[in-house]
Amino acid sequence: MNKLIFFFFLLLVISSCADNFPAFDADSAFAHLEKQCELGARNPGSAGIELCRDYIVNELTKCNAEIELQKFTVVLNEEEIDGVNILASFYPQMSRRILLAAHYDTRPWADKEEDTTLHNTPILGANDAASGVAVLLELAEIISTQQPQQFGIDMVFFDLEDMGEYGDNETWCLGSSYFADNYTKPKPEKAIVIDMIGDADLSINMEHFSYHNSPNLVKEVWDIADQLGVNEFKPIITNRIYDDHYPLIAAGINAIDIIDFEYPFWHTLGDTPDKCSPQSLGIVGQTMVNLIYQEK
Secondary structure, three states: OOHHHHHHHHHHHHHHHHOOOOOOOHHHHHHHHHHHHHOOOOOOOOHHHHHHHHHHHHHHHHOOOEEEEEEEEEEEOOEEEEEEEEEEEEOOOOOOEEEEEEEOOOOOOOOOOOOHHHOOOOOOOHHHHHHHHHHHHHHHHHHHHOOOOOOEEEEEEEOOOOOOEOOEHHHOOHHHHHHHHOOOOOOOOEEEEEEOOOEOOOOEEEEHHHHHHOHHHHHHHHHHHHHHOOOOEEEEEEOOOOOOHHHHHHOOOOEEEEEOOOOOOOOOOOOOHHHEOHHHHHHHHHHHHHHHHOOO
């Protein structure tokens, strides 16, 4: 997005605030992205993921969220791996709920690098993990200071999303699968997974499983983006993506995935903050704000 387009986007954000929608701070969200990357790679078992977990919990604590650490163990390739989902709840007294989710672990292997000698190097994951977490953390600050009239908000930061083998769905999204299998609360009215939305060249299509499971929720989100005047949300149905929304769908939850899968640095060492932009985080973040605070 060039500076002129971003200027008009800011005008639209200001206009939305006049309609009692809070403003999403794109620069603050981008600072969350950068701080995660400063911790290094955040693959399971690393020092980085422990630091990232502490960072997320500390930020949620500042926002007065009710926090639960959901610990679990999975067996992958005959190896036991420990994971921790971070659950946060805002305004738990409200019966109508929206669930927002992102994963915070990064890929342990840069296996999309052309140089095969780099395939065992963990990636930094600026877009593929940090971007979704950054948007949720900024939303948490907004929600903590201005209570939505209609919905309480739950957030989940999933672990062990990105250790899978290509073509074997059951090896991916292990944290969200555990969460969905052990979900005992009343189902949220809406569940939205945010993943890989920091790309400076943002383009978000309608993901196939999302649309066929929850067409009304997809339409609602894309209509809000259209009302904001941003064209990064494309009304095109593409890609069957097995992401953290899929276990939620399998559990009977009204869930969709907001993801820009056309990212040339996916699972490479090039997935660094300079490939991302505050503007992209702002587009997705403001769309989520307007979804949360619209009166319906």
